[in-house]
Structures are given as structure tokens and as C-alpha cells.
Amino acid sequence: MTNSSTTGTGSNTCAGDAPADTTRRTSVARTVTDVLQPRNALLAGMLGIGLAAAGEWSGLLWGFLGALCAGLIPAGYIEWERGRGTWGDRHVVDRTKRAPIFFVILGSIGAGSVVMVLGNAPAGVLVAMLALWVMTIGLLAVNTVWKISVDSAVASAVVSLLAVVHSPWWLAAYVLTVAVCWSRVALGYHTLAQTVAGAGLGAATTVAYAFGG
Numbered sequence: 385m386t387n388s389s390t391t392g393t394g395s396n397t398c399a400g401d402a403p404a405d406t407t408r409r410t411s412v413a414r415t416v417t418d419v420l421q422p423r424n425a426l427l428a429g430m431l432g433i434g435l436a437a438a439g440e441w442s443g444l445l446w447g448f449l450g451a452l453c454a455g456l457i458p459a460g461y462i463e464w465e466r467g468r469g470t471w472g473d474r475h476v477v478d479r480t481k482r483a484p485i486f487f488v489i490l491g492s493i494g495a496g497s498v499v500m501v502l503g504n505a506p507a508g509v510l511v512a513m514l515a516l517w518v519m520t521i522g523l524l525a526v527n528t529v530w531k532i533s534v535d536s537a538v539a540s541a542v543v544s545l546l547a548v549v550h551s552p553w554w555l556a557a558y559v560l561t562v563a564v565c566w567s568r569v570a571l572g573y574h575t576l577a578q579t580v581a582g583a584g585l586g587a588a589t590t591v592a593y594a595f596g597g
Contacts, residue, residue, distance in 0.1 A: 437508025453496030540586030
């Protein structure tokens with residue numbers, strides 16, 4: 385009787401732990417994906433790129449303009465459409481409904497780049513904008529047939545660009561990109577392959593930067 389009772393108690397504890405572990409994992413994944421979402425990653429990244437490109441604090445203003453056009457305006461558009469009931473949340477899980485977002489990003493980055501050219505912005509910021517524009521074209525093209533991860537692509541692009549303009553030590557920040565990839569898979573928004581493909585495309589922005597620079 386004692387053994388049976390002990391076994392039963394152990395079984396119930398294990399059974400109770402499983403949902404708790406799942407809830408905790410989901411909570412952590414949700415925090416990671418929200419904190420490191422594209423608009424936040426681009427805000428931090430473009431400020432760093434602007435500072436490096438200008439070599440002085442004035443570059444932060446150009447970096448902010450880049451973040452505004454590449455991340456904040458598109459995020460605002462997504463929230464606006466979400467408020468209208470077009471999408472359930474910022475993740476836009478239905479791949480077929482994502483095209484308008486990419487076109488907004490392309491238009492916003494293009495408009496911002498024009499302002500930068502007219503304002504004689506540092507070349508490095510302009511090249512970073514070009515790299516992000518090219519990446520968005522790639523995301524749009526792939527998205528027509530497959531749900532590639534935008535969050536993973538942006539997280540990877542920011543780290544790779546910072547590594548190019550500042551120091552290779554920034555590559556250590558790829559641990560954050562890995563965290564983003566993990567969170568997207570853990571929350572069921574993407575498969576592992578979709579996040580790896582996104583991260584790979586994001587890393588390729590350094591190629592555009594290298595040629596542009």
C-alpha cells in the first residue's frame with residue numbers, strides 16, 4: 385500500500401510538472417520574441433550603425449531615421465491594421481496576408497533613403513538601408529511560396545551589420561539571434577528551417593554592405 389501510494393504521488397507530481405514547464409517555456413519564449421522583435425532590434429542596431437558611420441553623436445539622428453523607416457513605421461502599420469481587425473496580432477501568422485507589410489517596408493526604407501541622400505547622411509547609414517531593402521526583397525520573394533521568419537532575419541541582420549561597422553566581437557551577440565529563432569519555434573510561429581533560413585538571409589546583408597561600402 386505504501387509503495388503504491390508513493391508511486392501514485394510521484395506520478396501526479398510529474399504529470400503536474402509538465403504543464404507548468406510548458407507554461408514557463410512559453411512565457412520565456414513570449415518575452416524573448418517581444419523584447420527582440422524587429423522594431424526594437426532595428427532601433428538599437430541602426431543607432432549603433434549611425435554612430436559608427438558618422439564617427440560622432442550626430443550619427444545617432446541618422447540612425448534613428450533609419451530605425452524609424454525600417455522598423456518603427458512598419459510596426460505602426462501592422463498595429464494599425466491589427467486595430468482594424470485585419471490581423472490578430474503583429475505576427476501575422478497567415479503567410480498570404482504578409483505582402484502588404486513588405487511593400488510598406490520597401491516604401492518606407494526607400495523614402496527614408498531619399499531623405500538621407502538629400503541631407504548628405506553618412507554613406508554607411510545609406511548602405512545599411514540598402515542592405516535592409518535588399519533583404520526585404522528577398523523576404524518578400526520567399527514569402528510568396530514559404531513562410532520564412534522575418535524576426536530571425538532582422539535579428540541576424542542587425543548583429544551582422546554591427547559586426548561589420550564596429551567590431552567582429554559583435555558576432556557574440558548572435559546568441560540573441562539564436563534566442564529569437566528558438567522563441568519563434570517554441571511559440572509555433574515557424575519551423576526550425578524557417579528561422580534558420582531567415583537568419584541566413586539576414587546575415588547576407590553584410591554582403592550588400594560590403595559591396596556598397
